[in-house]
Amino acid sequence: MNPEQLSAAVVDALSALVGEGALDLPDGVPAEVTVERPRQKGHGDYATNVAMKLAKGASVDGAPTNPRALGELLASRLRQTEGVADVEVAGPGFLNITVEAGAQGRVAAEIVAAGAAYGHSEVLAGQKINVEFISANPTGPLHLGHTRWAVLGDAIGRVLSAAGAEVTREFYINDRGVQMDHFANSIIAAALGEPTPPDGYAGAYIDDLAKQVEAAQPGIFELPPDERRAAVRAVGYDIQLREQQKQLETFNTHFDVWFSEQSLHASGSVPDTLQHLKDLGHVYESDGALWMRTTDFGDDKDRVLIKSDGELTYFASDTAYYLNKRARGFDHCIYLLGADHHGYVNRLRAMAACVGDDPDQTLDVMIGQLVKILSGGEELKLSKRAGTIVTLDELAEEIGVDALRYSLARYPADSPLVLDVAEITKASADNPVYYVQYGHARTCRMMENAADLGMQVRTDPSAGSGQRYDPTLLTHERDRELLRALAEFPRVVAGAAELREPHRVARYLEDTTSVFNKWYDTKECRMLPSGDDPVAxxxxxxxVLVVAARTVLANGLDLLGVSAPERM
Known part of the structure; x- marks a missing residue:
């Protein structure tokens, strides 16, 4: 039995007691209860504090009760549940539940049968969620500052999908504004052998771009200045955007939508948004500028939409973009922003409120902290191609995609992070990504050894003699400990999705690999027969237990965008 099945059994027991009139709950029977693995051995397979949660105001046989008395009543009913071996009431009212070996062992067969779908659920079914992350200018290679979001945004999208949500991963292309002219001018200067212009872009990649632009459109640098700038901007933009897309695909980060900021203006969305805000009464004019009254909804100051010189602000585009997402049917919009964007949290929430939404329901703004990469005791800062900061490609080449992704995914987004190249690339059990991947490779090797002996993966407990999977044989405490760990995976994934914290999956994988290794090292839990003994x-x-462990480790690594090697 897994925690979800036990939770349902507890709810059923409460419902039966209420239905019989033996128990009265003022707030009714909860839809679900928390069932967890106990921290201490000897406290059963699972534990719940439901009696302590529900005792206040409850009555048994018409009289007020207390947590322990309610626990005893519930325990007596739960002991009648198929698959439950015993229920003990401990302390002030905790219920420690021991599951029958057969019921516990069936978890392994269920995992094997589910395969790649194990860990998936429907807890977020019906929700349409937009996850926007990276959102870089198409003016240069992606760099270290984008790398953390490339991992976390993609992993958040994966766990949300696994929890049943309809997810769109979206890259917002900042392709409007003076930086695009600076970009074009930099390419032109490189092509003509001139110095980089003020506010321009430098680095070897600009020289490369100049050559690619010329190859894509011969004679482009001989056009009249204004025509040349527009043409170079368009061609350079297209080449650099495709380069960013290639970088991210190589890094195993996938986007469903690449959304152009410029398209908002070309389509008329921004003027429509401004008129909508005027109709709602949340804008005003002052000092020749147009303002949104965001202070009405918790912002520290009102925000300018149109400057006094008539220029639209980024915030005007941001507002139009949010409304565009909502118009596309997204129930919830997640923004992943860098450490220098703390001020955006309240202003985006206020903006959502100004357009008539409840930001608690439709908006989630996550702020990520900076990452430092050390190599040989020195911080990696300089790029061979960009000239100023190390690029994503260079990081992936030096560290490896798996090592870099896993190392970034195993920490909360709001934790400042320092990673040492030597530490995260070494082939050692001290390196978490190596530890988990090696655990997966070990299960694959065990399966190969079993196949060499003619052993078969049997998962049907009702099959005929000699073909039956017997879950009651997994009785050793190490067997049961591993089964309990594997049974937790769906709940971990659901929690990671609901909290937008994929690092929970990484930490779970490390803990579960440790449980598996202890099981592997236990002589009494040998998978292969000893010596010349026949297969029993x-x-x-x-x-079956090994295959279940392999399934969980592979599925968990996939949620982080990390490979699950069969050999190491």
Whole structure:
């Protein structure tokens, strides 16, 4: 049995007691209850504090009760549940539940049967969620500042999808504004052998771009100045955007939509947005500028939409973009922003309120902290191509995609992070990504050894004699400990999705790999028969357990965008 099945059993027991009139709950029977693995051995397979949660105001047989008395009543009913071996009431009212070996062992077969779908759920089914991350200018290679979001944004999208949500990963292309002219001028200067212009872009990549632009449109640098700038801007933009897309695909980060900021203006969305805000009464004019009254909704100051010189602000585009997302049917919009964007949290929430939304329901703004990469004791700062900051490609080449992704994914977004190249690339159990990947490779090797002996993965407990999977044979405490760990995976994934914290998956994988390794090192839990002994049903039962462990480790690594190697 897994925690979700036990939670349902507890709810059913409460419902039965209420239905019989033995128990009265003032707030009714909860839809679900928390069932967790106990921290201490000897406290059963699972534990719940439901009696302590519900005792206040409850009555048993018409009389007020207390947590322990309610626990005893509930325990007596739960002991009648199929698959439950015993329920003990401990302390002030905790229920420690021991599951029958057969019921616990069936978890392994269920995992194997589910395969790549194990860990998926429907907890967020029906929700349409937009995850916007990176959102870089198309004026240069992606760099270290984008790398953390490339990992976390993609991983958040993966766990949300696994939890049943309809997810769109979106890259907002900042392709409007003077930086695009600076970009074009820099390419032109490089092509003509002139110095980089003020506010321009430098680095070897600009020289490369100049050559690519010329190859794409011969004679482009001989056009009249204004025509040349527009043409170079368009061609250079297209080449650099495709380069960013290639970088991210190589880094195993996928986007469903690449949304152009310029398209908002070309389509008329921004003027429509301004008129909508005027109709709602949340804008005003002052000092020749147009302002949004965001202070009405918690912002520290009102925000300018149109400057006194008539120029539109980025905030005008941001507002139009948010409304565009909502018009496309997204129930919830997640923004992943850098450490220098703390001020955006309240202003984006106020903006959502100004257009008539409840930001608690439609908006989630995450702020990520900076990452430092050390190599040889020195911080990596300089780029061979960009000239100023190390690029994503260079990081992936030096560290490796798997090592870099896993190392960035295993920490909360708001934690400042320092990673040492030597530490995150070494082939050692001290390196978390190596530890988990090696655990997966070990399960694959065990499966190969089992196949060499003719062992088969049998998962049907009702099959005929000699073909049956017998879950009751997985009785050793290490067997049960591993089964409990594997059974937790769906809940971990659902929690990671609801909290937008994929690092929970990484930490779970490390803990579960540790449990698996302890099981592997236990002589009494051998999967293969000893010496020349024939294959016994217990050996094949443990083979199912190994396949279940492999499934969980592979599925978890996939949620982080990290490979699950079969050999290391």
């Amino acid at each position: 049903p217990v050996n094949e039962a443990r083979l």
